[in-house]
Amino acid sequence: MQKTIVIVEDEPAIRENYADYLRKEGYRVRSYGGRDEALKGIQGNIPDMALLDIRLGSDMDGGFEICRALRASSATIPILFLTARDNDMDRISGLRLGADDYLSKDISLAHLNARISALFRRIEAYTAPPVQEQIMHRGALALDMQRYTARWRDTPIDLTLTEFWMTHCLALHPGHVKNREQLMNEANTVVDETTITSHIKRIRSKFIRADDAFDSIETVYGIGYRWLDNR
Amino acid sequence: MSPRFFIPKRFSFSLRRKLLLVSLSLFIIPWMGFQYIHELERHLRQQQQEMLLDKARLASNLLKNEARLFETFVDRNGHGIADETIHHLYIRPLHSPIQLDGYAEDWEPYAERFISHHSVNDPGFSFSYIAGTYREYLYVICHVTDRQIVYRKPNSLKLDHNDFIQIAMENPQGEQVNYIIATTGPGWVNAQRLSNNGQERTSTGNEFRIKGEWQESDDGYTVEFRIPQAFIGRRLAFSIADVDDPQPGNIRNRLETSNTSSEGGLGTVSITTPLTEKILNEIGHDNTRIWITDRNRRVLSMQGEIAAGMDAVATQSRWSERMTGLLYSSILGEPGGAPGDPDQNRSVMEGDEITAALQGRPATAWRSLPGRNISILSASHPVLVDGAIVGAVTLEESSSKILILQNQALQNIVSITLIAFSVTSLGLLLFSSIISNRVTRLRNDINECIDHEGKIVKRLDPQNSADEIGDLSAGFARMLDRLHEYNDYLENIRGTLSHELRTPLTIVRSSIENLEQALEGKQENIYIRRAQEGIAQLGGILNRMSEATRIEQAMQHSEKSCFDLNDFLQRYLDGYQGSHPSTPLAFTAPPQAIHMQGIPELMAQMLDKLISNAADYRAQQTPVTIELSSHRRKVTLRVINVGPPLPAAMREHIFDPMVSQRTLMQPQETKPVLPEPLPAGPQQSTPQHATPPVHLGLGLYIARLICEFHNGSIRAENISDPERVAFIATFRECGKTSLY
Numbered sequence: 001m002q003k004t005i006v007i008v009e010d011e012p013a014i015r016e017n018y019a020d021y022l023r024k025e026g027y028r029v030r031s032y033g034g035r036d037e038a039l040k041g042i043q044g045n046i047p048d049m050a051l052l053d054i055r056l057g058s059d060m061d062g063g064f065e066i067c068r069a070l071r072a073s074s075a076t077i078p079i080l081f082l083t084a085r086d087n088d089m090d091r092i093s094g095l096r097l098g099a100d101d102y103l104s105k106d107i108s109l110a111h112l113n114a115r116i117s118a119l120f121r122r123i124e125a126y127t128a129p130p131v132q133e134q135i136m137h138r139g140a141l142a143l144d145m146q147r148y149t150a151r152w153r154d155t156p157i158d159l160t161l162t163e164f165w166m167t168h169c170l171a172l173h174p175g176h177v178k179n180r181e182q183l184m185n186e187a188n189t190v191v192d193e194t195t196i197t198s199h200i201k202r203i204r205s206k207f208i209r210a211d212d213a214f215d216s217i218e219t220v221y222g223i224g225y226r227w228l229d230n231r
Numbered sequence: 232m233s234p235r236f237f238i239p240k241r242f243s244f245s246l247r248r249k250l251l252l253v254s255l256s257l258f259i260i261p262w263m264g265f266q267y268i269h270e271l272e273r274h275l276r277q278q279q280q281e282m283l284l285d286k287a288r289l290a291s292n293l294l295k296n297e298a299r300l301f302e303t304f305v306d307r308n309g310h311g312i313a314d315e316t317i318h319h320l321y322i323r324p325l326h327s328p329i330q331l332d333g334y335a336e337d338w339e340p341y342a343e344r345f346i347s348h349h350s351v352n353d354p355g356f357s358f359s360y361i362a363g364t365y366r367e368y369l370y371v372i373c374h375v376t377d378r379q380i381v382y383r384k385p386n387s388l389k390l391d392h393n394d395f396i397q398i399a400m401e402n403p404q405g406e407q408v409n410y411i412i413a414t415t416g417p418g419w420v421n422a423q424r425l426s427n428n429g430q431e432r433t434s435t436g437n438e439f440r441i442k443g444e445w446q447e448s449d450d451g452y453t454v455e456f457r458i459p460q461a462f463i464g465r466r467l468a469f470s471i472a473d474v475d476d477p478q479p480g481n482i483r484n485r486l487e488t489s490n491t492s493s494e495g496g497l498g499t500v501s502i503t504t505p506l507t508e509k510i511l512n513e514i515g516h517d518n519t520r521i522w523i524t525d526r527n528r529r530v531l532s533m534q535g536e537i538a539a540g541m542d543a544v545a546t547q548s549r550w551s552e553r554m555t556g557l558l559y560s561s562i563l564g565e566p567g568g569a570p571g572d573p574d575q576n577r578s579v580m581e582g583d584e585i586t587a588a589l590q591g592r593p594a595t596a597w598r599s600l601p602g603r604n605i606s607i608l609s610a611s612h613p614v615l616v617d618g619a620i621v622g623a624v625t626l627e628e629s630s631s632k633i634l635i636l637q638n639q640a641l642q643n644i645v646s647i648t649l650i651a652f653s654v655t656s657l658g659l660l661l662f663s664s665i666i667s668n669r670v671t672r673l674r675n676d677i678n679e680c681i682d683h684e685g686k687i688v689k690r691l692d693p694q695n696s697a698d699e700i701g702d703l704s705a706g707f708a709r710m711l712d713r714l715h716e717y718n719d720y721l722e723n724i725r726g727t728l729s730h731e732l733r734t735p736l737t738i739v740r741s742s743i744e745n746l747e748q749a750l751e752g753k754q755e756n757i758y759i760r761r762a763q764e765g766i767a768q769l770g771g772i773l774n775r776m777s778e779a780t781r782i783e784q785a786m787q788h789s790e791k792s793c794f795d796l797n798d799f800l801q802r803y804l805d806g807y808q809g810s811h812p813s814t815p816l817a818f819t820a821p822p823q824a825i826h827m828q829g830i831p832e833l834m835a836q837m838l839d840k841l842i843s844n845a846a847d848y849r850a851q852q853t854p855v856t857i858e859l860s861s862h863r864r865k866v867t868l869r870v871i872n873v874g875p876p877l878p879a880a881m882r883e884h885i886f887d888p889m890v891s892q893r894t895l896m897q898p899q900e901t902k903p904v905l906p907e908p909l910p911a912g913p914q915q916s917t918p919q920h921a922t923p924p925v926h927l928g929l930g931l932y933i934a935r936l937i938c939e940f941h942n943g944s945i946r947a948e949n950i951s952d953p954e955r956v957a958f959i960a961t962f963r964e965c966g967k968t969s970l971y
Contacts, residue, residue: 011734011737011738013738013741013742014734014737014738014741017738017741017742017744017745018741020745021741021744021745021748024745024748024749084730084733084734085730090788105733105734105737106733106736106737106740106770106774108740108744109740109741109744109745109748110744177806179810190770191774192774192775192778193778193836193839194778194781194782194785194836195781197785197832198781198785219831219832219835220802220806221799221802221803221806221807221831221832221835222802222803222804222805222806222807222808222809222810222835222838222839223806223807223809223810
């Protein structure tokens with residue numbers, strides 16, 4: 001069945017480019033330029049996924065409002081935030097809106113597509129449980145490779161897709177140092193040093209919230225990061 | 232701490248000094264005050280002198296008619312006894328009768344009049360005497376110190392084989408007569424007339440009218456006797472002889488009031504007569520002494536008391552007035568004249584004023600009594616009889632040393648003026664100091680607000696006073712605030728620019744990607760490829776432009792901890808070397824742990840920048856050297872590469888944003904064919920065609936940001952021999968270090 005994606009982005013060229021691209025990928029796309037327009041559009045007509053810009057025109061947090069409205073209607077709809085500023089990522093993380101990922105507008109459409117596909121696969125994994133579970137265990141960590149969920153000592157950890165991919169990258173080979181390049185590749189993103197650092201920081205803090213003795217992610221200065229097993 | 236931007240202290244001629252100069256001109260006021268006091272004092276003195284001189288003139292006028300008084304020492308031919316070496320004796324009247332008992336009680340009131348003579352040869356021999364007239368007699372009391380008293384043998388005719396007193400005089404007829412008092416023992420005595428034999432002293436008969444008492448005393452003897460005034464003419468002298476051995480009868484020693492041996496040598500004498508007393512009563516005044524002298528300064532007559540016993544100004548005991556007195560005497564120099572103490576027992580008048588008067592010029596003189604607050608003013612006026620100077624009359628008056636102090640009101644006014652002036656000038660000085668301080672404080676405040684780059688690091692707290700300095704301060708505060716806003720704006724341009732550019736870049740990128748998708752399957756389009764590479768570069772530039780901002784945000788949200796820098800560096804450099812095998816590294820550090828407060832991830836980023844910078848500029852085949860050291864809680868981290876020195880202008884600005892060494896210098900190494908993976912900056916989506924990134928000159932700026940975030944400072948230095956460039960970051964050690 002064809003999936004519907006809603007894009008809310010105030011810059012028309014970007015909005016249309018995204019819409020065109022996704023349509024070519026086979027999705028049905030509804031696009032809106034402002035908050036009120038979007039809210040009206042989704043009323044009674046919840047899409048299968050939403051791609052939200054945070055700042056809509058003069059409305060600084062328009063995207064958040066739409067997110068809340070969508071979440072009120074559906075707990076499972078995947079929501080992706082598009083951020084222009086880097087501190088937005090911290091904000092979104094802090095607000096715990098239940099976003100599935102937050103992406104810089106820098107992201108290439110190919111990487112965006114990778115995420116969309118992954119998120120749709122995840123939905124399928126929830127609705128129709130796969131025949132064979134693919135769960136990667138590393139010590140207290142359990143990564144569900146189909147549902148893209150993580151558990152630490154059986155506590156679910158709410159990681160975004162990007163964060164999940166990074167954690168997977170590290171934990172796949174515990175003790176091996178992964179540099180930024182490798183992390184970026186695994187996470188389907190192209191970012192600089194500082195952004196990687198803040199991603200890792202957010203991952204750490206999410207794990208620490210569940211277990212304040214968590215220190216399995218080690219910074220290896222000058223190279224990158226590594227996963228420490230069996231603490 | 233980063234070096235500060237200073238407003239240079241060009242004006243060494245500061246406000247304070249200028250005000251001091253101006254206030255120096257204020258010193259005219261007290262100077263004029265002092266001049267005024269001088270003038271006043273001088274004027275008051277002048278006045279007093281003139282008044283006294285006037286009185287002296289009046290006195291001398293009255294004396295014009297008393298020529299007889301002055302003729303005492305003129306002989307029959309009218310020639311005066313001019314020899315001034317002859318001793319003159321002036322005898323003053325007594326006011327009470329004297330008991331001739333050999334005891335001195337009745338001489339008590341005249342105790343000041345004692346005249347002493349001491350022997351030069353024999354210190355044990357001296358005498359002092361007073362002579363005074365009462366009624367028709369001249370009374371004399373004489374104390375003699377004599378260790379050995381030898382009395383005359385009762386029946387001896389020789390008068391001089393014993394201690395004796397000789398009286399030599401010229402009688403009114405002009406003949407010289409000698410008497411001796413040589414007693415056989417203490418008690419009642421009378422004089423013996425002497426023959427005019429010169430040397431030999433034998434009695435020619437008693438003179439019972441010269442009689443008295445001889446008493447022994449502790450150190451000698453005392454004789455009180457009287458001589459009828461009628462005996463005495465113009466000359467009189469006393470002589471005391473000391474004989475210690477009656478046998479040979481030699482006169483061991485002699486003291487005399489004048490030379491009794493020769494006629495011409497006898498001292499002259501003046502005795503106040505009723506005539507002179509009358510005259511003096513007419514011209515005398517209260518509190519004035521009056522002296523009449525002849526041409527040769529001999530005192531002919533004298534009368535009066537000056538209030539020398541009391542201080543002229545009654546209330547000198549008050550502290551404030553003593554202080555005022557000291558003040559004035561310091562202003563006036565030596566007030567009241569040269570020190571002197573005119574003896575009221577004088578028989579001969581000394582003094583320049585007398586000399587001048589005797590030469591025909593009336594004159595005055597001031598003498599200051601030492602140790603007391605009074606001076607004696609004396610005014611001398613010549614006495615002319617028929618146009619010739621026959622003598623002088625001198626008036627003496629006591630007066631306060633500082634005349635202006637006599638006037639209470641004047642004193643108060645001048646004192647108040649001085650106090651008021653001091654208070655005012657102190658007030659002005661204080662005020663000027665305050666102003667100067669405020670201006671200095673303003674300058675210091677401003678200096679603190681700006682750092683060496685011109686970046687505004689602090690708001691100016693304006694001084695809250697409603698005057699010009701307050702206005703200036705507020706003006707500066709406003710100016711700094713505006714500058715700060717502008718600087719913020721400029722700093723944010725980078726961030727704003729990169730942010731604003733992101734949107735069009737996203738548009739272009741997504742458009743190209745769509746285009747690529749549309750052309751997929753058809754031949755690979757080289758133009759799309761190139762466009763995508765360009766977009767990637769643009770994205771890289773934007774990322775690096777905003778990197779600084781992101782780091783700043785990261786710094787704000789992170790907490791510092793105390794970590795071991797030494798250990799960290801070891802691990803970091805191991806890692807770095809592993810991922811950058813073509814850059815040789817050399818690391819030196821002391822063995823002990825060195826702790827600092829900070830965030831290791833940020834330090835790693837700083838090192839990334841510094842090392843990559845050093846690696847770019849190092850000479851071929853040379854390593855990048857990292858040195859860590861610590862001294863007295865100061866941690867120094869050096870990143871050194873071998874290479875040509877930095878130009879001086881660069882060294883300060885190299886840490887500024889958008890300043891790149893490449894604008895002035897070329898990197899040492901040739902560009903590698905395959906560049907190693909970049910430590911910072913985005914990875915290309917198509918790494919095979921990676922081109923070296925455009926240098927925005929931000930690396931060192933970020934290094935500096937991180938350094939300053941850690942409360943440290945960073946600088947660049949050139950080292951010679953061999954030529955190297957060092958980037959030196961310093962931090963403070965944090966608590967965990969054990970004391971070394």
